[in-house]
Amino acid sequence: LVTAMMSDDVQEGIDFLPLTCDYLEKAYAAGRVPGGFFRREIGRPSEKETLTSRFIDRPLRPLFPKGLINEIQIIATVLSGDLENDPDVVALNGAAAALEISDIPFHGPVAAVRVGKIDGQLVVNPTNSQLKESTLNLIVAGAPQGLVMVEAGAQMVQEDEVLEALFFAQEQIQPILALISRMREEIGLPKRLEAEPPDYGDLPQRIEALARERIIEAVRHPEKLARRHGMDEVKKEVLAALGEEAEGQEKLVGKLFKEAQKRVVRQMVVREQRRIDGRSFSDIRPITCEIGMLSRTHGSAVFTRGETQSLAVATLGTPSDEQKIETLVGETFKSFMLHYNFPPYSVGETRMLRGPGRREIGHGALAERAISPALPSAEEFPYTIRIVSEILSSNGSSSMATGCGASLSLM
Missing domain, CATH: 1.10.10.400 (Polyribonucleotide nucleotidyltransferase, RNA-binding domain)
Structure with a gap:
């Protein structure tokens, strides 16, 4: 179930689109009772829910009219899951369809597919079982005018393989785009009038x-x-x-x-052909790498690129330290974790310190996905690994600094 709502009143005094995307997994969708004392879904969203909410937001946000400042909320709720097909791509397609048939101004349609590669063959929307054998896990979202988002994880694939998968995904998206367009024509509501851009004269x-x-x-x-x-x-x-x-x-x-x-x-x-700090397109910022910075930790490193700096700390634990995660498919265990922290001082600001936000969870997952394929198997190395990246200073690419710092801390 995916719903899209827009407030009647504009949010005065802001210069950004107040869009909120929420993805919710209900335990009953898999015939399960939630764990915990209260036996219901309460508290903060799971990491999976947070990452999927961000995944829905990214391809939709650029397609809203410029200057739209009405509050918009999209809620995707998993009502039933067969445990083999991940609901995330379905949720994004549902959000795109809900926006198209609503009265909310939106320059769509947009649609998405997941692409895997199994035994050398590209597979569209592989099941969870198939993904375990796949060397590629690529999610592509596109509109009629071209691709709008790519998210991927892989097992050491070549660039030409990724390019082939992108063209394959673009072909597979077309029928979904056509279906959503047909839905708009047959049952879509008239769109609200877009606000005329204000005239500021000269x-x-x-x-x-x-x-x-x-x-x-x-x-x-x-x-x-x-x-x-x-x-x-x-x-x-x-x-x-x-x-x-x-x-x-x-x-x-x-x-x-x-x-x-x-x-x-x-x-x-x-x-x-120069960037804002005077560098050409081919010049990289000065890079420095330092290891063994902290005496008591299992591994530590400071990676610096320009004014972006990450302190990465690696900790080894026993199998009992694995993270237990409650999902639609049941309880799973995770032996590698990478956590990213972005304190306000890293950008010269002050704000309340709270738990990790969506951005921190997303950046940590990005670096974790990059490091994970290079780690030994559980049979070769039966330890739990946790890496924490503390961003000490940020001037762009802090998630990439996290990946580099994490590699150094492990070595």
């Missing part, structure tokens, strides 16, 4: 003219903090130059300044 052009040269100067700073302070100064100069016209409209000027900054930086990247 204010955007004047802001860009005032700020262009100073924006280019500010973004060339190699350090993130210097760039941020430089951009803040440029914004103050623009507000001062506009004078009384900007009074009471500081938020609007800030929004238009941000849009001007994006246009200027994009033009600079396209025309000069």
Whole structure:
């Protein structure tokens, strides 16, 4: 069951799409009674539910109209599961169909398939049993105009194999797209009118003219903090130059300044073939690797790329330390865990410390998927392994730094 709802009122004062996607697995869907004292689904979502919620969000979010700020909520609930077919791709296709037949403005359709490779043959939507024998686990979401999301795990496959699987997935998506389009034509509701973009006159052009040269100067700073302070100064100069016209409209000027900054930086990247810190497309940031940083741990490493730094710590445990996970198929055990922590100081901010959010769970799972195929089997190495990545500083690619730091800590 997948539902899509949009509020009647806009969320004033925000500059992003307030979209929430929630994927829920009910124990009754597999004929099971939930564990725990209360015997019901309570508390925070499982890791599987969180990752699938993110997986539904990613291909849908870019297809909503720009400027839409009504709150939108998509809830996918697993009502019945045969334990062989993972509901995640079904949930995404259901969300796409729900949006298409609803009155919510949406530039779809979009659809997804999972692709495996078993005995050298590509298989669309393999079962859980088949995936155990598959060298590839590729999820592809696409729209009529092309692919919009790719997520994959593999057992050392070649690039041409992945490319072949992408083209195969694109073919398999077409019938689902056609079906969703037909649903829209036959039972779809009239779409709500999209809000007309506001007319700011020549204010955007004047802001860009005032700020262009100073924006280019500010973004060339190699350090993130210097760039941020430089951009803040440029914004103050623009507000001062506009004078009384900007009074009471500081938020609007800030929004238009941000849009001007994006246009200027994009033009600079396209025309000069250089990134914001002055590097060319082929230049990588300085990399340093240090190991054995912590004396008491089983393994530790600090991986630094530019201003992004990860402290990765590896811990070995016995089989009794495996993580027990309650899923639709029953209890399973996990002997390798990779946890990613992104504290506020890593980006020079302050905020309340709480449990891991969706982003932290997602980034940890990404790095875990990358490391897992390189680990020895349980027969060769019957230990539980836990790696924790503490992001000490972040200026992009912290999940990749986590994968590199995790590798170093294991070695």
